Amino acid sequence: MPDTAPAAPASARRFTPEDRDTIHDLIRNRRDVRDEFRPDPIPDDVLRRILDAAHHAPSVGFMQPWNFILIRDLERRRAVHRVFEAANAEAEAMFPEGIRSTYRGLKLEGILKAPLNIAVTCDRDRCGPVVLGRTHNPEMDLYSSVCAVQNLWLAARAENVGVGWVSIYNEPDLRRILALPDHVAIVAYLCVGFVDDFYPAPELALKGWRQRLPLDAVVMDEIWQEDH
Ligand SMILES: Cc1cc2c(cc1C)N(C[C@H](O)[C@H](O)[C@H](O)COP(=O)(O)O)c1[nH]c(=O)[nH]c(=O)c1N2
Numbered sequence: 001m002p003d004t005a006p007a008a009p010a011s012a013r014r015f016t017p018e019d020r021d022t023i024h025d026l027i028r029n030r031r032d033v034r035d036e037f038r039p040d041p042i043p044d045d046v047l048r049r050i051l052d053a054a055h056h057a058p059s060v061g062f063m064q065p066w067n068f069i070l071i072r073d074l075e076r077r078r079a080v081h082r083v084f085e086a087a088n089a090e091a092e093a094m095f096p097e098g099i100r101s102t103y104r105g106l107k108l109e110g111i112l113k114a115p116l117n118i119a120v121t122c123d124r125d126r127c128g129p130v131v132l133g134r135t136h137n138p139e140m141d142l143y144s145s146v147c148a149v150q151n152l153w154l155a156a157r158a159e160n161v162g163v164g165w166v167s168i169y170n171e172p173d174l175r176r177i178l179a180l181p182d183h184v185a186i187v188a189y190l191c192v193g194f195v196d197d198f199y200p201a202p203e204l205a206l207k208g209w210r211q212r213l214p215l216d217a218v219v220m221d222e223i224w225q226e227d228h
Contacts, residue, residue: 029198030154033162034107037114037193041072046159047116050192053155054120059144061132065124066145066187068152069178071117076177080189081111083173084166091168106207109166114191119174120149125183145187152190162195 042050051068059065071077088108095103111117122145134140149165156163166189174186205211220228 026154026158029200030157031162031198032203033114033164033191033193033195033198034110034203035113036195036197037110037162037191038196039113039115040194041115042161042192042194046161050152050155050159050161054148054152057144057148057151059147060134060140061127063127063131063134063141063144065122065126065141066148067121067123067184069119069121071119071178072115074112077111077117079177080117080169080174081109083169083177084109084111086173087168087170102209106204106209108168110162110164110191110193111166114162114164114193116192118152118188118190118192119178119186120145120152120188120190121178121180122185122187123183124185142185142187145185149188149190156192157198160194160198162191162193162198164191165189166191 047070054066054068055064057066071080092100092103122142124141126141131141153163153165169189171186174189178186180186199206202212217228
């Protein structure tokens with residue numbers, strides 16, 4: 001893949017109000033995409049920019065514990081899809097009767113429709129046992145990899161490329177398909193591809209599953225407030 005990432009500037013730049021508005025626009029217009037993928041492949045330069053954004057995420061001790069496994073092979077994606085279907089049937093059965101049929105009607109993955117799947121992993125041994133910032137909280141490397149996912153998601157949206165996160169699988173099944181060694185954790189399984197139209201709001205909200213909480217319902221002063 002050609003390296004098309006912009007070169008690092010000599011010093012950090014300051015952002016304009018227009019830049020600010022653009023990033024807020026991007027954040028608000030990022031969507032989880034399930035069913036709307038176009039089959040055309042993502043050009044190498046576009047994919048490279050998206051992955052490079054992910055690779056510029058913050059990470060504990062600058063550990064950069066992530067890997068991005070690019071999965072295009074249809075047979076492998078079919079295997080992942082079977083794993084999804086098995087787990088999804090288990091999940092469906094766990095919802096109470098009334099909600100079950102609504103759940104069944106939701107499309108929750110685009111594994112076969114998207115031309116590219118990306119598994120974001122976390123190499124828990126990348127820097128040995130003692131890592132700056134992770135000593136007391138060993139899960140921080142996993143959180144770092146989640147930051148990479150968010151960068152990827154936003155950078156993709158800026159290219160009008162859709163991303164859908166699929167977490168409905170039994171982990172051992174997916175590990176086997178991806179041949180992951182024990183020290184590597186699965187952080188995210190993503191479906192990636194161009195999209196003609198993005199939903200203007202979360203699909204789960206538009207389909208009546210759950211609505212966005214007001215900001216004031218999640219902001220607290222000083223300490224945890226039980227009655228908030
Ligand atoms: C860790 C994690 C795991 C999942 C998700 C997200 C995250 C962060 N989401 C997407 C999720 O449903 C979506 O983000 C919310 O509904 C909000 O919608 P927007 O992302 O704003 O479009 C998701 N969606 C889906 O259809 N199947 C899935 O298995 C998952 N899993």
